[in-house]
Amino acid sequence: MAVSESQWKEPGGPSAATAPPGTWPGAMGPPVVGPPPRLSAQPPTARPPTPAAAYGAWQGALRPPVFKVSQPRPVFREPMPVNGQMIALGGAAGAAWMLLFGLLMTGSARGYVWITLIAGFLAWGAAAILARFGDRGVAVGVAAAGGLGVAIAGILVAYRLAGGDWLLW
Template identity: 50%
Template sequence: MDRSRPPSGLFPTRPARPAFREPHPVRVGAVLAGAGAAAAWLFVFAMLATSARGFVWLVLGAAVVAWLVALLLAAVGDRGVAVGVALSAGCGVAIAIALVVARWAATGWFLW
């Protein structure tokens, strides 16, 4: 079929597909800003701990607050920052859980 001529009507063409664009795309800079802010937040709470038990509980509490902020940002704010905050909070929780597992394997359960 020759594309230079308009369709004859014998073989109707489909309507052109709409191009959907994200109204607020997630940018790398926003993700990095959210990750840095959440990492600083978790670091401050981790530095307040005086024991491994305190470290785990403080980091878990700070991560829950960070995830709530990420939910709020995803709903009404910048989703890129929300992604960075959630990513950093998840990494902080993973570090805390790794500490729990390492201590549990070496000396036993220490959180209660």
């Protein structure tokens, strides 16, 4: 569908063709008429290219700032790093703790489960204190050994529960 010249309208409406020079359709206020801005005869001075321009790096206005570093960055090291030896030492201590409490109760399975739960919670408390104020590697070993001891007691409770006997009451 072609548009004839009689149907054609200016983009700004009918007043766009009849507007005085220096205004545009839809402008608010009186038209601003004056001399054009003066252009300087000299082109703006360009900054010299940086060494990065040699390999095609971006030379925009947002170059990263250059800081003078008077001393190297600080290195933070943990005073007691976690290593395998300390984890093994904590695991051995936790296993000895759980074994000691397990050997204290020789009467019944119910007594063994209760004393193992108490020993496990005490071991986890000791592991929390060690993790906060002491050696984290030993804390991991103690918590793992305590968790294993409580898991064994839980397996005993589940086995007896499958047979119809609830051990904990």
